[in-house]
Amino acid sequence: MAKRWEEQLDTAKSYLDKAAKKMKKFADRKRRPTYYGVGDMVMVKFNPRQFKALRGMHQNLICNDLKGSKTDLAQQEREQVVQDRRDTSVYPREPESLKEIRSITANLLEFYMGATPDSGQLIAMLLNLINAKRTIEIGIFTRYSVLLTALIIPDDGKIIAIDPDRQSYELGLLVIQKAGVEHKIDFKDSPALPVLDKLLEYNENRDSLDFAFVYANKTNYGNYHERLMQFVKVGGVIVYDNTLWYETLVMPEENVDKLMRAERKYFLELNKFLAADTRIEISQVSVGDGMTICKRLF
Secondary structure (H helix, E strand, C coil): CHHHHHHHHHHHHHHHHHHHHHHHHHHHHCCCCCCCCCCCCCCCCCCHHHHHHHHCCCCCCCCCCCCCCHHHHHHHHHHHHHHHHHHHHHHHHCCHHHHHHHHHHHCCCCHHHCCCHHHHHHHHHHHHHCCCCEEEEECCCCCHHHHHHHHHCCCCCEEEEECCCHHHHHHCHHHHHHHCCHHHEEEECCCHHHHHHHHCCCHHHCCCEEEEEECCCHHHHHHHHHHHHHHEEEEEEEEEECCCHHHHHHCCHHHCCHHHHHHHHHHHHHHHHHHHCCCEEEEEECCCCCEEEEEECC
């Protein structure tokens, strides 16, 4: 537990240090030099996703104007349940290579974009249940979920990993090489739709995949779905991440940050669409930021 607390504190400090440096750089450009010392108080504005991810690390480091309200207390209780679950059931079983990837991700400003370890644990179980061998991932960030999948599928298995951000991809590459599973990963440095359309030109790629995981470019999920239904075998599984969109789906639109409204509106429609799609069996679970698990029926 002590080690876990130290990791969380280091992550929070690292993030705040980077924010302070950015503010100092901005001040320097405006010819108003700003100096920060130990003990100085720095106010940082987070976007909603950063706030939600950081807030669980320590309530005395990260707070908001709802502190002490019933809403805030309920949020704290939910976050404590998640943290207890991770400490009890997830972290003790997490492979060391995945811990290393997670540590690398934690030092990035966009750390909240990484797959959560409890989401990874669920994905691992799904992969094992269907004996997955050939998979596809759309959006891989620092490759936590890609590495997790590579550790599970057989040695002759294959992952098509699609992401236009090569820099983030390379952050986790050394860990994957050290784990001895790089040969299982076919990385496509590109937006997803052109790659999917090109692959579908070849009949051998249709009905060839056991599993798909999607968490990039949220407003294209519907376009991905129609293509993935051609890739994934009958009985295969497609998982969509972030389908609860930081709990905003149950909020009045005027209470949702403007930066998140477009995706919120899209997810409201997508969830209805998936629920009505008779080609799949679905289950939406509140792990991580919400995951919708789809099994292809025909």
